[in-house]
Amino acid sequence: MSGKNKLLIVDDNDDIRSTFYEFFNSLGYEVKTAGDGLTALKLLKDKPNFFDCLITDLVMPNISGLGLIAIVKKEFPDIKIIAMTGYGDQPGALASEVKADSVFFKPVELIKIENKVSELINPNNDKQ
Amino acid sequence: MTTPLIGVSKSILKIKELINHVANTCLNVLITGETGVGKEVVAQNLYSESSRSSKSFVKINCAALPETLLESELYGYEKGAFTGAHKKRPGKFQTADKGVLFLDEIGDMPMALQSKMLHVLQSGEFSPLGSDQEFKTDVWVIAATNHNLEESMRKKIFREDLFYRLNIIKIEIPPLRERKEDIPSLIEYYFRLYQSEYPDNLGTRPDSDILAKLCNYSWPGNVRQLQNCIKKQMILKSWEKIFEELPKEHPEIVSQFTDDSQQNGSSHYTKSGFQSDRTRIISEFVDLSTSSDKLFEDISLKKIKKLASDKVEKEVITFVLEKVGWNRSRASKILKISYKTLLYKMNEFKVHPPVK
Ligand SMILES: Nc1ncnc2c1ncn2[C@@H]1O[C@H](COP(=O)(O)OP(=O)(O)OP(=O)(O)O)[C@@H](O)[C@H]1O
Numbered sequence: 123m124s125g126k127n128k129l130l131i132v133d134d135n136d137d138i139r140s141t142f143y144e145f146f147n148s149l150g151y152e153v154k155t156a157g158d159g160l161t162a163l164k165l166l167k168d169k170p171n172f173f174d175c176l177i178t179d180l181v182m183p184n185i186s187g188l189g190l191i192a193i194v195k196k197e198f199p200d201i202k203i204i205a206m207t208g209y210g211d212q213p214g215a216l217a218s219e220v221k222a223d224s225v226f227f228k229p230v231e232l233i234k235i236e237n238k239v240s241e242l243i244n245p246n247n248d249k250q
Numbered sequence: 251m252t253t254p255l256i257g258v259s260k261s262i263l264k265i266k267e268l269i270n271h272v273a274n275t276c277l278n279v280l281i282t283g284e285t286g287v288g289k290e291v292v293a294q295n296l297y298s299e300s301s302r303s304s305k306s307f308v309k310i311n312c313a314a315l316p317e318t319l320l321e322s323e324l325y326g327y328e329k330g331a332f333t334g335a336h337k338k339r340p341g342k343f344q345t346a347d348k349g350v351l352f353l354d355e356i357g358d359m360p361m362a363l364q365s366k367m368l369h370v371l372q373s374g375e376f377s378p379l380g381s382d383q384e385f386k387t388d389v390w391v392i393a394a395t396n397h398n399l400e401e402s403m404r405k406k407i408f409r410e411d412l413f414y415r416l417n418i419i420k421i422e423i424p425p426l427r428e429r430k431e432d433i434p435s436l437i438e439y440y441f442r443l444y445q446s447e448y449p450d451n452l453g454t455r456p457d458s459d460i461l462a463k464l465c466n467y468s469w470p471g472n473v474r475q476l477q478n479c480i481k482k483q484m485i486l487k488s489w490e491k492i493f494e495e496l497p498k499e500h501p502e503i504v505s506q507f508t509d510d511s512q513q514n515g516s517s518h519y520t521k522s523g524f525q526s527d528r529t530r531i532i533s534e535f536v537d538l539s540t541s542s543d544k545l546f547e548d549i550s551l552k553k554i555k556k557l558a559s560d561k562v563e564k565e566v567i568t569f570v571l572e573k574v575g576w577n578r579s580r581a582s583k584i585l586k587i588s589y590k591t592l593l594y595k596m597n598e599f600k601v602h603p604p605v606k
């Protein structure tokens with residue numbers, strides 16, 4: 123497997139998307155973004171073996187993060203999943219029910235998410 | 251037969267694409283939009299594109315039934331569960347097993363039943379009234395509402411946990427006035443449909459002027475209202491008459507209706523008087539809080555028709571009289587009834603000029 127780890131970031135908030143994009147991009151990840159669940163699902167179906175990790179917001183138009191997680195778990199079981207939510211514990215509880223690998227509550231610290239991403243993608247490599 | 255989802259607007263194309271991607275996921279769906287926008291059409295299309303299309307599509311309207319009746323319809327009951335339960339009856343969760351359960355007007359579901367619904371959605375199990383056994387159910391839940399549920403949650407009349415549980419896939423259908431591009435194709439579709447249903451009628455397709463007028467109307471009743479106009483035109487054979495009969499767009503009337511519905515504690519997307527808050531409307535004429543047996547005795551369409559038309563007539567007569575400064579002969583001309591009929595009706599409905 124060559125080079126960069128590949129991330130799909132899904133959030134309906136433009137600022138969050140661009141902040142995440144720049145942060146992970148500068149750390150050497152290959153990053154794609156989507157503003158809603160349907161767009162994300164289409165990206166995933168387009169490149170079925172491409173992404174290593176999905177980071178998704180929960181409350182979004184059309185396919186919610188919860189829906190997206192359920193679909194990805196079933197159709198792309200190798201992709202690791204991190205859920206983020208800003209709506210209190212309601213959707214968060216559901217996210218663990220649909221078995222996101224990890225759930226973060228907004229506002230999130232980017233560095234913590236990055237730690238989690240690398241832990242999920244490379245479980246054997248200890249972080250330097 | 252499933253009605254195809256007609257339309258060429260961006261929003262309809264997006265909805266079709268969404269249906270295509272989620273029809274086989276069995277994830278809970280929430281469909282929202284004003285009355286008559288096509289929520290049920292979308293639900294049927296989800297079903298017919300899914301792998302459950304050979305199983306049943308079971309619909310239940312959560313606004314049309316009083317609480318106890320709704321509960322027994324959903325979950326069924328054992329013999330003797332309550333007076334009148336002479337024999338065991340399966341509920342919709344059972345008859346929809348392996349298929350689709352369409353929960354229409356979910357925003358009108360009473361709070362107590364919302365908790366029970368949440369439990370069933372969480373556990374996939376339910377128990378019929380009067381039974382202590384839990385049964386597994388495998389239904390695909392598709393819910394629809396014309397309420398703004400975010401607003402209902404703020405007012406604490408809709409449970410947040412139930413909302414997030416249903417809102418896994420959200421399909422928002424915009425009102426027809428926000429997707430006027432769909433109007434010509436809807437007209438064409440329904441024109442052909444009615445032409446084949448009534449082959450010897452003489453309805454005409456709208457010419458470009460009429461089409462422009464149809465596209466510019468605000469369609470408070472959305473596709474349903476447009477569809478009714480096309481059907482009517484097949485009989486009246488005159489687009490002019492159709493326009494005359496269309497409710498005019500009166501801003502004062504519109505805001506009055508909206509205020510009313512807010513006082514009632516229910517919140518709607520629609521900004522017009524054409525919302526279908528079914529229970530609210532029905533409860534003006536029948537007492538819905540009684541038992542179902544009594545209720546069914548009380549419901550007589552003839553009686554309700556009279557009560558409802560009296561109520562509207564009274565308002566319209568007062569409205570017109572006020573507009574013309576209580577000049578009764580002018581009012582009778584506007585209302586297109588005789589002077590004598592107007593006096594008779596004013597007397598019957600106790601409509602009196604304000605005392606100076
Ligand atoms: N996109 C569409 N293509 C074809 N027919 C449509 C479309 N949208 C709505 N209709 C027709 O308009 C009518 C109303 O649609 P429907 O019953 O689905 O509306 P609804 O949103 O469920 O309304 P309500 O809130 O009053 O229950 C139906 O006869 C339906 O067939």
Ligand SMILES: [Mg+2]
Pocket residue numbers: 289290354
């Ligand atoms: Mg409907």
